[in-house]
Every structure is written in C-alpha cells, then in structure tokens.
Amino acid sequence: MHRRLITPGALAAASLLLAIPASAADYQPGAPGIGDPYYPYYGNGGYDVSHYDLRLKYQPATDELEGTATIRAKATQNLSRFDLDxxxxxxxxxxxxAKAAFAASGQHELEVTPANPLRKGTPLTIVVRYSGVPSSKSAYGFSTWHRTPDGAIAADEPEAAWWWFPSNDHPSDKATYDVSVDVPDGTQAISNGTLQPTSSKHGWTNYTWRQNKPQATYLTTLAIGKFDVTTGKTSNGVPIINAYSKDLGDKDKAARASLERTGEIVDWLTGYLGHYPFNSVGGYVPNTTTGYALETQTRVYYSPRQFANGTNTSVVVHELAHQWYGDSVSLKGWKDIWINEGFARYAQWLWSEHEGKGTTQELADYVYASHAADDAFWTVRPGDPGPDNQFDIAVYDRGALAVQALRNEVGDQAFFAILKGWPKEHAYGNASVADFRAYAEKVSGKPLAALFDTWLFQPSKPAAPAAHSASVAKTSAAVAQPKSWEEIAATNDVHGG
Structure with a gap:
C-alpha cells in the first residue's frame, strides 16, 4: 500500500413555475477534496453517490480499456461544477x-461543468465515456494498476479507482455497484459480489458482477486474466467464490490450501463478529509480484507472495475479519484506520488461541515486552497515526494490544458484546474511533477515555502500572514467543508494497 502525504497543490435547473431560481452567486464549485486531512484531494465535495454502473471492454494483450460509467448521485449543495477522481x-x-463540459485538473481530477447549475437535492445521472491504457497513467509518481502476464488487476489502498473508473474516491461515500466487463474468450473478469449469467458473442465473453451492499471505492476490485474458479457455500449458505491464476507455479497448492478454508473461517468469525454482512465471500490470487493482501469487499485480493512459505490461514483470517471491520463498517476518515487494522489483527490473535498456538493474552504480553520504551514503535499513535504511518506495524500490533487492554478493562462479557455488536450497530455505514469509544462505554458502562488515550493516542510506551492494570506484561521477565507468532508475523506485509 501507499504511505504518503499529499499536499493540497433530476433537472439541471429549477423550474420558474416551482421555485424562484437562486442567483448565479449561490452556485459554487464542489470542493476538489472531500475534506480528509490525510489526503486533501481524495474524494470530492458537493454530491453523494448511491450507485456505479460500469460497462467495460478490456484487451489484455495491449492493456486497452474502454468504458462507460453511469453514476447515480445527489447534489448536496448548489453546484456550478463538480469533480470526479x-x-x-x-x-x-x-x-x-445533457452534454457537460469537462477538463482534467491537478493530479487526478476531472472537472465537470453541467450545462445548467444544479440545485441542492437534485438527483444526478452522470455518464462518462472513456478509454485509455491504465498502465500508462500515474499520479503523484505511482500507479495502482498492476499488469499480469495474462491481464491486469486493480487492488490497492487508499486508492485504486482512478485507473479504471471515475468516482468520488473516499470511503465516506459508499455505493452499490454493477460491473460488466467484456474480455476475449478464454479470459475471465473477477470483481465484487455475485456473478450474473455470462454470455459470449463474436469472440468476446461478458462477465457481470453485482454488489448490492454499500462499498467503498478502494474496496472495489477488478481482476482480468485466466483463472481456475472454485465455488462452495458456508454453513449458513453464503456462496464462496475463489479464483486462482493458472500460472501460480509452486505457490498454487499453498494458496488453495489456505483460501479453501474460507467457509470454515467465516463460520468461525461469525461466532465472534455476528452475521456475515454480504451476499458472497471469497478471494483471488493473481500472478503478481506485489506483496500485500487487501480486503476488497467479498472478493479478497491475495498476492502469491503471501503463500511463498506454505499455507497461511492467518492472513485469510485477517482479510475476512475486515469484511465486518473495515468493509461493512468503514472508517469515516483515514485517521480512523485502527478500527480496521487493530481488530483484523486481533482476529488473528483469536485464531491463534483457537488453534492452540498462543492465547490473546500471551500475544499481548509478547508484543508489550518485545518493544523497549525507546523503540520508535511506541511513537506511532494507532488512533491517529498520520498518513506516513497509516500502515505502520504499530497500527496492527499496538492496535491489537489496545484491543486486549480494552478486553481486560471491561471484562469478557462486555468485550465480546462490543465485538459482535459494533458491526451490527453501524452496518453498511461509516464510523470513527470516537464513535467506537462511545459505543464501548455505552455497552460496558465504564468510562474509557483514559484507556483509549493511553493505548491509542500517547506517543510513548504505556508505563508498567498502566500495563499491569490492563493485565498486560504481568512480569518483567522474558516473555516466551507464542507458537503462532511467526505465522502472524508472516502477514506483516499485508499492506506493504
């Protein structure tokens, strides 16, 4: 993933019979950014998207993409123009x-000026016709479109959409999706949700995927190539769709031995996190050289490198836990990343305990003891790490340590009620760290401001008294490494480059 700070470098007009029109001065351009301080130009102001319909045609041999995007949205202010990413x-x-004027602006902005200004509340149907070679495009010096020997994939965080569809690219503006892709016969297109009936004509095959639950733009994925697809169902009847590149080499068997346990892991996670929130589940492993995994909604992206040393169920647990923590409940702003990563890491700790390879408490003690007070690890604040440290290992490990401290503070009964209740409380929406603290206080009946400040916001190692009170690091003696540690540590680059 990318660790960077980017610096800020249904009628078009109201009828005169229905309302007095606003003056021209009342209509303003939508902001070129949605207001996230970590990424000032990500997302856009002035409108809210409800649905994306993407009709694409892709030629793997040349990396040429043609598309028509139909975006359903609503104006949230009086708009003279607006941006798409x-x-x-x-x-x-x-x-x-009506035809609208448009122009490229900045690193990744498309400025759209409608024929007539748009009054606040106006329903919008925005149609964008486009083409290009995604691999030839870059912004801020990087690309998130990854070519493979037989096609390409779009999967990255915090951005990936710019290279293949116009969007309001921020997790706070979630939408449903229809993604229809024409590819040459013999090639497949993988995306989120459920696959609709396929068809073939004149040497091209159409794949249409439907995501009927709100989804953030960075969680929307596209993989084009030659795959072996397996299907199944969880115990609760959720369809499982996994896809493996046909040229994974010696990583193929380990990848399958890991992903084919998806149904088992979803069933297990349901016991902790509640009802699975989507209408399908699974993952795909393309033949890429990237090293990370990503919780793309319902269809997790896994790099082959995740399975270079054999099976890795821990990374599957991590990414599937995100379907609740990160996907169904998405962050309000990128500073709230702890809710995604701290809890996905903690799910790995729970899996370790489930497999008898180390309890969550043993893992917490080990993390605490493994980092001296002067270790830079403690200078990262998981509750607001900053864009340069958004995917730092401390967000994961110190973040999970904070979860264990919360558990020890409120007790198991309240803790597991919080763990399961949170995804239900904010299903398909967005929430912040502050929202989570308020919810935990409501469920537990305890004030938690001091605990959250100590474990999430102070740039220093919690002192021994605080650690003892949280039942962390009970002894100053050397703490044994849990058996699961190497497997968990092997997933440390899940959001690495």
Whole structure:
C-alpha cells in the first residue's frame, strides 16, 4: 500500500413555475477534496453517490480499456461544477442527459461543468465515456494498476479507482455497484459480489458482477486474466467464490490450501463478529509480484507472495475479519484506520488461541515486552497515526494490544458484546474511533477515555502500572514467543508494497 502525504497543490435547473431560481452567486464549485486531512484531494465535495454502473471492454494483450460509467448521485449543495477522481482519457460527459463540459485538473481530477447549475437535492445521472491504457497513467509518481502476464488487476489502498473508473474516491461515500466487463474468450473478469449469467458473442465473453451492499471505492476490485474458479457455500449458505491464476507455479497448492478454508473461517468469525454482512465471500490470487493482501469487499485480493512459505490461514483470517471491520463498517476518515487494522489483527490473535498456538493474552504480553520504551514503535499513535504511518506495524500490533487492554478493562462479557455488536450497530455505514469509544462505554458502562488515550493516542510506551492494570506484561521477565507468532508475523506485509 501507499504511505504518503499529499499536499493540497433530476433537472439541471429549477423550474420558474416551482421555485424562484437562486442567483448565479449561490452556485459554487464542489470542493476538489472531500475534506480528509490525510489526503486533501481524495474524494470530492458537493454530491453523494448511491450507485456505479460500469460497462467495460478490456484487451489484455495491449492493456486497452474502454468504458462507460453511469453514476447515480445527489447534489448536496448548489453546484456550478463538480469533480470526479479519474485518470483515463474522457470523450464525453453527460449530466442528466445533457452534454457537460469537462477538463482534467491537478493530479487526478476531472472537472465537470453541467450545462445548467444544479440545485441542492437534485438527483444526478452522470455518464462518462472513456478509454485509455491504465498502465500508462500515474499520479503523484505511482500507479495502482498492476499488469499480469495474462491481464491486469486493480487492488490497492487508499486508492485504486482512478485507473479504471471515475468516482468520488473516499470511503465516506459508499455505493452499490454493477460491473460488466467484456474480455476475449478464454479470459475471465473477477470483481465484487455475485456473478450474473455470462454470455459470449463474436469472440468476446461478458462477465457481470453485482454488489448490492454499500462499498467503498478502494474496496472495489477488478481482476482480468485466466483463472481456475472454485465455488462452495458456508454453513449458513453464503456462496464462496475463489479464483486462482493458472500460472501460480509452486505457490498454487499453498494458496488453495489456505483460501479453501474460507467457509470454515467465516463460520468461525461469525461466532465472534455476528452475521456475515454480504451476499458472497471469497478471494483471488493473481500472478503478481506485489506483496500485500487487501480486503476488497467479498472478493479478497491475495498476492502469491503471501503463500511463498506454505499455507497461511492467518492472513485469510485477517482479510475476512475486515469484511465486518473495515468493509461493512468503514472508517469515516483515514485517521480512523485502527478500527480496521487493530481488530483484523486481533482476529488473528483469536485464531491463534483457537488453534492452540498462543492465547490473546500471551500475544499481548509478547508484543508489550518485545518493544523497549525507546523503540520508535511506541511513537506511532494507532488512533491517529498520520498518513506516513497509516500502515505502520504499530497500527496492527499496538492496535491489537489496545484491543486486549480494552478486553481486560471491561471484562469478557462486555468485550465480546462490543465485538459482535459494533458491526451490527453501524452496518453498511461509516464510523470513527470516537464513535467506537462511545459505543464501548455505552455497552460496558465504564468510562474509557483514559484507556483509549493511553493505548491509542500517547506517543510513548504505556508505563508498567498502566500495563499491569490492563493485565498486560504481568512480569518483567522474558516473555516466551507464542507458537503462532511467526505465522502472524508472516502477514506483516499485508499492506506493504
């Protein structure tokens, strides 16, 4: 993933018969960023998206992509123009049926000026026709479009959409999706949700995927190549769809031995996190050289490198736990990343305990004891780590340590009620660390401000008294490494490059 700070470098007009029109001065451009201080130009102001319909055609041999995106949205202010986040070459934009002016701006902005200004509350149908070679495009010096020997994939965090569809690219503006892709016969297209009936005509096969639950833009994925697809169902009847590149080499068997336990792991996670929130589950392993995994909603992306040393169920646990913590309940702003990563890591600790390879308390003690007070590990604040440290190992390990401290403070009964209740409380929405603290206080009946400040916001190692009171690091003697530690540590680059 990318660790960077980017510096800020249904009618078009109201009828005169229905309302007095606002003056031109009342209509303003939507902001070029949604307001996230970590990434000032990510997302856009002035509108809210409800649905993306993407009709694509892709040629793997040349990396040429053609597309028509239909975006259903609503104006949230009186708009004279608005931005979309996008990099490819645009040939036409229409807003509510009328041609709109458009121009590229900045690193990844598409400025759209509708034929008539848009009053707040106006339903919008935005159609963008485009084409290009995604691998030829970059922004801020990087690309998240990854070519493979037989195609390409789009999977990255905190951004990936710009290279293949125009969007309001921030997790706070979630939407449903229809993704329809034409590819040459013999090639497949993998995306989120459920696969609709396929069809073939004149040497091209169409794959259409439907995601009927709100989904963040960075969790929307596309994989084009030659895959072996396996299917099944969880004990509760959720369809499982896994896909493996046909040229994974000696990583193939380990990848399958890991992903084919998806149904078992989902069933197990349901006991802790509640009802699985989506209509399908699974993952895909393309032939890429990237090293990370990503919790792309319902269809997790795994790099082959995750299985270079054999089976790795711990990374599967991590990414599937994200379906509740991160996907169904998404962060409000990128500073809230702890809710995603601290709890996905803690799910790995629970899996360790389930497999008899070390309890969550033993893992917490080991993490605490493994980092001296002057270790830079403690300078990272998981509750607001900053964009440069957003995916630092401390967000994961110190983040999980904070979860264990919370458990010890409120007791198992309240803790597991919080763990399961939170995804239900905010299902398909967005929430912040502050929201989580308020919820934990409500369920437990305890004030938790001091605990959250100590474990999530102080840039220093919690002192021994605080650690003892949280039942962490009960002894100053050397703490034995739990048996699961190497397997867990092997997933440390899940969001690495």
């Amino acid at each position: 996008f990099l490819l070459d645009v040939s036409e934009v229409r807003v509510n049926g």
